[in-house]
Amino acid sequence: MxxxxxxxxxxxxxxxxxxxxxxxxxxxxxxxxxxxxxxxxxxxxxxxxxxxxxxxxxxxxxxxxxxxxxxxxxxxxxxxxxxxxxxxxxxxxxxxxxxxxxxxxxxxxxxxxxxxxxxxxxxxxxxxxxxxxxxxxxxxxxxxxALPGRILGGPIAKQVPLEHLPKVAKQLAGVLFQLHARLAFERLGRLWSGDDGNGPVEWFYAERQEDNRQALQSHYQDKEWLAACWVLKTAVSHIIIEPRLRGPFPLCHLDLHYGDILFDDDYNLTGVIDWSGAQTVPLERLAVSPEFITFPAGLAEVNTSIVAFRELVREQLRLLENSRQGDEGEQIPQSTFSDLFGTRRAEITHRCTYSRPYRALWDGRMVAKLIYGIHVSWTQLVDAYGETELC
Incomplete structure (x- = not known):
């Protein structure tokens, strides 16, 4: 263009x-x-x-x-x-x-x-x-x-023609790989405004506590909402990768999706925009994006295309990790980033970090299914947590 x-x-x-x-x-x-x-x-x-x-x-x-x-x-x-x-x-x-x-x-x-x-x-x-x-x-x-190109009209897996998806996946993998390999830091936080020295557990915990506080302002006496907030809070233990507790922590675009990525007419990636709020995060957070998550009530063909695109990105990440042929001074962290894609851990991370106070009940039920499967029912969780004050 x-x-x-x-x-x-x-x-x-x-x-x-x-x-x-x-x-x-x-x-x-x-x-x-x-x-x-x-x-x-x-x-x-x-x-x-x-x-x-x-x-x-x-x-x-x-x-x-x-x-x-x-x-x-x-x-x-x-x-x-x-x-x-x-x-x-x-x-x-x-x-x-x-x-x-x-x-x-x-x-x-x-x-x-x-x-x-x-x-x-x-x-x-x-x-x-x-x-x-x-x-x-x-x-x-x-x-x-003003960068060239324009945003797509919807999720990448749906908007990009099949013949161009491998190229787009390779380019997106390149963005994620560079954030992981070239922009990893020893501390969590913004690049300018400082940080408090907390680790990944505290990072996820603080985010969840604030969302829970807002969610319960309107639903404090509701047992299901209280149980949902407990589930989302305790899910932190299912997210953390122990070897990465002390970093390094990659820089993350907190909402990397089609609305913030520019492409030209040939689907060459020409820009990544809107870095508002970007910060260094636990590696688990970098592995999630609206482009990689399926929708429980979505059409099967749409979810299938999302999973296929996610796998393409994962494959390209693996190639980059295996080659280890970056610029001079590039250091590839030991934990394999691509292994997080499409895992239960990644989906729990996504459901928790993209949760909003107004839908905490829905997200809590989703996360409960991911953690407990068929072994613990929602009714049992409400009985266990529905009258326990959230601390």
Whole structure:
């Protein structure tokens, strides 16, 4: 897709639905100082000594945008047909959370720069940023490279033609392998905002405790919900790989799925985007993705295609692990990453880490089946845990 504008397929205001998200984005459209952002972009571009056009200009059209839950994306169009992306955070940040939000944004930027320096994973180059909500634009922003390609319209296993699936699997395996082999660290946490030195058990435990707390706010007297939260909490012992308790811990894109992966018309992977929240995690967490999980109520043919794609990725990972022919200085951790794919441990990890408070009951029942099979019934678990206070 040569020279296609980033905004070519954006829906702008027509994609908005009435609600808080709509109000936040409308506030950005009406209040953000786009003229100042254009000046910042132009100044950043002119730092490139290869630019000789003294009449270079740029424009940001506020009517053309894409959006997510936290950010709205605008196209920065230069007069020489070069395009950047302006990412503006639209979510309202409480004053008490401002410091943490700033650290999170700086971590996102640091993450993209580290990935670019140490891997061949295609991530955007960051050209300029200001993460203060009181800057002249009026909102935290990042100016970055506009990568070519577009996202698929649904899960990879369903959207990519069969003849291209092996190539796509090889490319995705390459992304995961590099995160595992080239971006493994001795501690868990964000690359910028620091960490508390906890290990994998504490990482999974803390995530689960917070979700359980939220789930039980509305269902505290419900025995089934309480039992489900107990199941999800105790599932941590079924997730951890003991030899990896002390690391190393790979960097993880926490929601690596079709919506964050760009492809060209020939299904070459051209970008991995939205690294918000990326952090080093237990290896078990890196092995899960919405692209690899089946749906209990899904069509058999769809689930079959997902399993087949997952196996293709696993095979490619094994080839990479066996070759061990990376760049100089690359170290392959001893634990075999590919062995986690498609295992019961991986599915328990997925069900627990992708669980949300509002569906804790459903996820708890799913995890109970994975752990206990037919040997312990849901009724027995409710009897055992339904009146036990969650600590």
């Amino acid at each position: 040569p020279n296609e504008r980033p905004s070519a397929h954006w829906l702008g205001s027509s994609a908005l639905q009435p609600g808080v998200l709509d109000d936040q984005i409308q506030a950005v459209l009406s209040r953000a100082n786009f003229r100042h952002l254009e000046k910042v972009a132009l100044a950043a571009r002119l730092q490139d000594k290869a630019i000789t056009d003294s009449n270079l200009t740029c424009i940001i059209d506020p009517s053309a945008f894409a959006h997510g839950f936290n950010n709205v994306i605008f196209e920065v169009a230069f007069s020489d047909s070069v395009y950047w992306i302006a990412r503006i955070q639209h979510v309202t940040i409480d004053a008490s959370e401002a410091e943490d939000n700033t650290a999170d944004l700086l971590s996102d930027i640091t993450t993209m720069r580290v990935i670019k320096e140490r891997t061949t994973i295609p991530v955007p180059t960051v050209h300029a940023y200001d993460v203060s909500p009181s800057n002249e634009v009026g909102y935290p922003y990042v100016l970055m490279e």
